[in-house]
Amino acid sequence: MTGTMEEQKRRASDWFRELRDRIVTAFEALEDSQTEGPMADLPAGRFEVTETRRASEDGSDAGGGLMSVMRDGRVFEKVGVNVSTVYGTLGDAAQKAMAARGVPGIERDPSFWASGISLVAHMQNPHTPAVHMNTRMFWTPSAWWFGGGSDLNPCIEYDEDTAAFHAVLEEACEAHGADYYARFKAWADEYFFVPHRGRARGVGGIFYDDLNTGDWEADFAFTQAVGAAFLPAFLPVTERRRNQPWTEADRDAQLVHRGLYAEYNLVYDRGTKFGLATGHDANAVLMSLPPVAKWP
Template identity: 50%
Template sequence: MSDVTPDPLTLKQAETRAWFEALRDRIHLAFEALEDQAPPELFPGEPGRFERTPWQRPEGGGGVMGMMHGRLFEKVGVHCSTVHGTFPADYAKSVPGAAEDPRFYATGISLIAHPVSPRIPAVHMNTRFISTTQSWFGGGADLTPVLDVDRHPEAKDTLGFHAAMKSACDAHDPDWHAKFKQWCDDYFWLAHRNEPRGTGGIFYDHHDSGDYARDFAFTRDVGEAFLFAYSEIVARRMVEPWTPEEREEQLVRRGRYVEFNLLYDRGTMFGLKTGGNVDSILSSMPPVVKWP
């Protein structure tokens, strides 16, 4: 028996990684089940299945890409990564606790789903745990309806999604939802078009209340709330037929996704700056897109 006491930070890193990977597994199963349940008259062909591709990062760590191109989900990526190393000097200055020591550890799950049907909104979710000389959680989830009728903030899908996020926040602090909802609205803003990317959700970063157990429980609840809320939306909307005009509108709106992720997204920048897997980082791009 070893008398060495495990480092508390190492235990946190292992615990958070295990949770993110367990959530990934559950989401894969849930989305594959939705593929099976999709009505064949609207979604012909064989139900999709996730393909997992491991990758290694030469500087330390790696991850597993999980991609599915199905009949219901035109493209969905649900990935986990755990990486460590040293931030580039120019980037370290912008990361809490890294200016004095650029070494870091990061583990998390990221998801982006682009459904075939324009009646089903696209969605993004990620949660992560990062440690430098400081440690914190970050993440959130946001919804992107593509049809004009669904892009109103009071549309049913959006109301249900926000209610789930609020419930996750309220279980830990009644002030968090308003704060993180506004953060999401501010963050997912296309400044060059003066419009939001979608109808929002929550976003938080550098989140350290001083209580690791509380912050980890909150992050777990965000993942649970996402899985429940989005699965319900997909199951309810996948029985609705759509028109060629609605598909065209969907493809044009997907262009906004591309613009945001390439111009503003901090996760994209983090992945590229830390030598992440380029295919995984850019898997958020829609499979088919148009600009008018």
């Protein structure tokens, strides 16, 4: 299927919203099914949904999206699933950042359009890993590309969980490019590294950006596959660990690891920097931060 770029933008935006709806439904069902463990007496968690808007300098329509956040559930201590479609003109800082990345023509025309989904989950049980996923499409008058990925962030690592999570991502990648998994796993290992701590923020996953092979359909299909692989990769790990007993020491390890996660997202994450630089709703941009954290 082919079409004009405007049709392709619409299809991408619609897909991100469809994926959001699928994930929200699955996570609320997971909350309903949590009938064991120390959190089982809590009300099953539900998402609170808020419309978000991008603030433009001249007050014109600049797009927006939905921020969906669940707090204090039986399985999820905090999880956010955001979708947005924003457009307009890049500010100076964002324009310079794009130029530094080699986006052609951005110095002449800073117009842009971007759509995507972003998810971060912080769990109640310290044995159940936190997780991040996002996919997006970006357009300027002279270029378009896709980006995204997914990575697992346990405070207590289990080799079988890491292997299972990566196996689903590898299968999704191999259907679209023989070298995609190896390339994008290596990119994730590099990207999700915390230099000032000298360590990774988790056990990795995949990460890709600036994906434009010249075939929009193929690149969109791969991006859809990355998004569709998220639930099959994450839910089995969650279901395996969610009833496992934990100690105060486990909880302490979880909170310290959340501090590491917060440091990374505030200092290094591209999405955080872009969202704040382009005037998107700050609460939505900072949705990824954990509800409680500590530092050693």
